[in-house]
Amino acid sequence: MSLLRPTLISFSRNPTLEQVVVHAPVVRTMSHRFVAGERLEQAIAAVLELNDQGMLGTLDYLGENVFDEPAARAAADEYVLALTALQAAGARCNVSVKLTQLGLDIGDEVCFANVRRVVEHAWRNDNFVRIDMESSDYTARTLAIYRRLRREYNNVGVVIQASLRRSETDVRALIEEGIGHFRLCKGAYDEPEEIAYQEREQVTRKLNDLVRICMAPDARAHHTYAAVASHDEDVINFARAYAYRQELPKDSYEFQMLYGIRRELQAKLVKQGYKVRIYVPYGTHWYPYFMRRLAERPANLVFFLRALTGD
């Protein structure tokens, strides 16, 4: 099974396979488990339902690795529209963006102008933008753009992947700079050994380390905020126990999970009084996101193959 994850992640970047998979009706149906819909209205309806269940949302307009400027600008336009629609609907929900969807592959300045426009619009709407973290090819440039945005705006945060060897250094530096607003996750991309820890247990330990660093008194003194993004109960229980020992109020950090994954755990945390935010993706470009979700759990793949072969 150890080769399965990298294989599926490489499939997520394969356009030929994408054409086959996205046109298979049965897979489209299956994708609904992880994707709220292809249209913004469907995503907002899903967010309002989550709000009714006591959860917050973060909306992701699916798309990545956009190579032409009009398309990157159009993605920023969609986020502006989404922020306006969220406000009109009274939804408790921010947005998550991927910088390669906003033009990072074209150039830093194109991307910066697009993401700045989204952050500015969110700021005017009293809302917040989270910058997702993509593969390690983009980490340094993503953090540089985050730092640049933070010189002007405080309604923006970034994602840190515990699997990357560099992450603890990044987290400590950003905390020291007073701009530690993090979503902490394990990391969804396949990375080489010299860049990332490979063993599952080690990545879990590293994620717990980051949680501890971000919730420690000196980090809090620097206004650090941690969103613990994991469905792993070892991580969630570690964060809960550490926060309890530190006497952190339950609204001073949050748990985040993906739409459609471990719903019962999401509801349980809400019932226990924790702040829970669900990542709600929508749009037509769901294939790479969907493949990464398959890669995370072999059982999903069995389900997928059965559906695809009509078994």
Ligand code: FDA
């Ligand atoms: P782990 O993979 O060990 O899963 C723990 C348990 O959760 C599994 O045993 C299973 O029960 C359940 N589970 C997890 N994934 C599942 C799936 N796909 N289907 C069904 N069950 C599943 N990554 C990244 O690189 N950049 C980013 O910006 C983000 N953003 C992000 C936002 C949010 C809100 C979340 C929750 C996650 C991300 N991720 C991410 C993804 C993250 O890096 C990681 O790949 C997944 O969360 C899976 O790791 P877990 O911590 O959940 O543990």
